Amino acid sequence: MRGAQLLESLGDRLSGLRGRIIPDSGMDKITWFRAGGQADALFQPADEDDLAAFLKAVPDEIPITVVGIGSNLLVRDGGIRGFVVRLSAKGFGHADVVSETRIKVGTAIPDKRLAAVALDAGIGGFHFYHGIPGGIGGALRMNAGANGVETCERVVEVRALDRRGDLHVFSNADMGYAYRHSTAPKDLIFTEAVMEGYREDKAVIQSEMDAVQHHRETVQPIREKTGGSTFKNPPGSSAWKEVDKAGCRGLIIGGAQMSPMHCNFMINTGTATGYDLEFLGETVRTRVLDHSGIKLEWEIKRIGSFREGHVIEPFLGRLL
Structure with a gap:
């Protein structure tokens, strides 16, 4: 297992840390998409001082990736090498x-x-x-x-x-x-x-917050496994409008779908892999490019490695 080997390679460098280290941690448990591979190790520091000690202890050649609460995040199926740092609610x-x-x-x-x-x-x-x-x-x-x-x-x-x-x-x-x-x-x-x-x-303030909540409940698939807005709004337009015009509302690939409710939201219908989700996103970007000439940019952060034989090129390789 990669996580055990990683921790063994560091010897006693991490001794004294007060946070939690979990080897071979499944990122599907963290991301709101509920998909993706494993991190070699997940570290949750106790506080800022603990995080500083960790960063000083880990050699530069070992990758460190920071994630938040996992809402706007797509993790590829090959997982994440090195450490993933996720700040704890108790400390941060x-x-x-x-x-x-x-x-x-x-x-x-x-x-x-x-x-x-x-x-x-x-x-x-x-x-x-x-x-x-x-x-x-x-x-x-x-x-x-x-x-x-x-x-x-x-x-x-x-x-x-x-x-x-x-x-x-x-x-x-x-x-x-x-x-x-x-x-x-x-x-x-x-x-x-x-x-x-x-x-x-x-x-x-309460009235403004109520208006925000009403808007979300009426136009966004908030009860689905989703990462929020998939693409940034292009200059002079809205991403959802371009996705819709390209005929991608409700488009399904594997277990991933562009929401019929709000077509700039990508959802896991229950069985989606990281590959399904990213392939769907790149398919939509390609169709929008073909339809309107607009190159949509991802708003969702995609991290990690592709699984062997399942590499996805931007715009499905059409521009490369």
């Missing part, structure tokens, strides 16, 4: 109101939970998180947004550890935010953020 799931308009949050906290904390504190501007099925760490990384608001509008500063375990604090400007994107180095692991809204009547 806090949300502390530090002023009339600011909240300090751990990056493992779900977006929806942050919206609830802001409501209780009478802080406006966080209602959009009520409808985003993810965690704050991922929101910081990809500038998650909904209902006309983006994460970059709320961020004051972000704490992060680099691959060597050194601490950095970034301002909003340092994050280099753009649509569903930040320029923060890929090796950073975000641990905490200070976020700011504005004073607002709780009844107004």
Whole structure:
């Protein structure tokens, strides 16, 4: 087993860590798609100091992949080499109101939970998180947004550890935010953020959150095994419109389907593999390209290795 060999190769380097290490951990148990291969080892640090010690102990040649709550994630069937780091709710799931308009949050906290904390504190501007099925760490990384608001509008500063375990604090400007994107180095692991809204009547906030929830329940397949929005909106259009125009609403490949309810949502109907899901996504991208000339970009993060003999080329290899 790869996990046992990995841990054996490190000897006593990891002794003293307080977090949990699980060798050969199935990623299908973590991702909302409920599909994908195994990680060689999964590490859940106890807190920021424990994470820093882990990063300092693991040699550079051993890959480290960071995942959040698994909502916007597709893991390939060949699995993930090295360590997967997943921040624990106990160590990184806090949300502390530090002023009339600011909240300090751990990056493992779900977006929806942050919206609830802001409501209780009478802080406006966080209602959009009520409808985003993810965690704050991922929101910081990809500038998650909904209902006309983006994460970059709320961020004051972000704490992060680099691959060597050194601490950095970034301002909003340092994050280099753009649509569903930040320029923060890929090796950073975000641990905490200070976020700011504005004073607002709780009844107004509740009304905004209710509107978000109503929209989700009426137009999105929220009770399915899905990863949320599959593709980013192209300039001047919406991804779902282009998917629909290309005839891909309800399209099925294996156990994967583009939702008939919202065709920019990809769902696992019950038996989908990572291969099924990614092949479906690339098929849709190819059909949209053929129909409208638009190259849709994935919003779902795809990680890991393909299973031998099951490699999927972007646009099914049509542009290569």
